Amino acid sequence: MNKKCTLCPRKCGVDRDEALGVCQVSSTVKVARAALHFWEEPCISGENGSGAVFFSGCPLHCVFCQNEEISHGKVGKEITTEELANIYLHLQKQGANNINLVTGTHYIPEIVESVNHAREQGLSIPIIYNTSGYETVESLKLLEGVVNVYLPDFKYWDEALASQYSHAKDYPDVVKSAIVEMVRQVGEPEFNEEGFIQSGVIVRQLLLPGHTRDSKAILKYLHETFENRIYVSLMSQYTPMPHIAEKYPELNRRVTKREYEAVVGYALDLGIENAFIQDRKVAKESFIPKFGNEIL
Template sequence: MATTAAQPAYRRLLETGELAERARLALARLADCDLCARYCRVDRRQGIAGAVCRTGRLAVVSSHGPHHGEESCLSGWQGSGTIFFSWCNLRCLYCQNSDISWEGEGRPVAAEELAALMLDLERQGCHNINLVSPSHVVAQFLEALVLAADHGLRLPIVYNSGGYDSPQALALLDGVIDIYMPDLKYDDEAVARRLSKVPDYVAVNRAAIREMHRQVGDLVIDAKGLARRGLLVRHLVLPGGLAGTQGAMEFLARAISPQTYVNIMGQYRPCYRAHEIDDIDRRPSMAELADAVRAAQAAGLQRLDGLGARMA
């Protein structure tokens, strides 16, 4: 599914003033925060006590720069312009970036600096702005995007989340985000509670993916092989079938689209506190990885990346 390059979605909202209004509305919601599906209802303008994300008025950024290890349609030949946000609204016991997501390594950045980071990534030639773990900083991102767009930013925005996103946040992002890239981590609520300490992940995640697809549709890739707009779903294979790959793939094929672009990821390794749980204290076997790919194929999914592309 190829197309030519087009203007990023948010440029239209900038021209009408709607982008600034979205930022204003999002910042107001920080007073009784419902900008992720944790619904902490904390006044994050005043502090972080009670907030699962431990993030207050300012976003915390760990790093930014061109990333060449993303999907090829994002990394291209000049890199995906990643901005890694510190902290997270999930508590995955096997987190591979625990220094960032659990310990908050990074520094607070005001809107002006966050906008400058986006513009710097554009100057470096990156193909897109890739927001990594942005679910808890939607307001801060929108505030900065207004400034960056005013200064000429024209790169597509990739919303690279753990998939635990609230409908309130997604409504604010409608017409702003070009490429949604959520995780689909689990097909079983009990497993999600056990491994990521999160309630109702499956229900929230599926509702979020439905809404993301409603907004942007199936992934569109241009003639140069770069993603321009649409949905790209990531699914990490866990040992022992704990990710519920079969059910997850059937959901995508039947409830979203058989043309959903899915990256089946096989790089799981025991990290952080995974050694405390026997079930996840090992890598998936080759047989388990092959089973995951077969599950996607059997579900009727036709656009597979990662393991799905290599093992097809």
């Protein structure tokens, strides 16, 4: 059996039973936090919260990552797929509106197994796949029929920015193909009577300081390609972490009101109707979850 991992676009080919992949974790599921989460879009969190499961490790490793402890696999608890399924069921029992799987690219086979097992045991709330957008179409196809809602980022339009800040020059092309596949699988957004999303795609766009032009290019592409078959979430929450100042001084500030309003205004001018706009007050460190606790 070929154990060389090719789940993410890095295709590092590591046998993760024997060594760590680019994602910085082994093949054993490692979870950094599992708890009700209240800081997602309103149609995801609501008052009861989203049942968020933060997986350790990440294939992308953005230089401005707010969750570096988790993305580098430094914190977390190793669990079995059965234990993962039980976490979903516990979160459902707590009143979660959905199960929100955060950065699970490198655990896609285990996610499929755990969701199927949990559904056999009575899991009935939607499954959200919360991702950087850096996904292969081949891996996403494994999630068809398992995931109800896709929540990808679209971080960069410019290959140079993708290379500089995520060492992934191919990011723009990869995420375009990924979103096409996501829309193919789950179709247009559908909401229940309470206004919570049950299926569909919400694309998040995090505005970086000084890069309104890049954000506008992404919005133009999304609108021209998908029109109102998706939602977009315009995020102003970028928060510079302490390590960013030395190597990337241009990112060592928050987004200004003028920058964010320029992007929102552009979205309106394009005719984008399905959009979430973020209160700039959320750009605070207090909105970054503390990892290594609340494992169920």
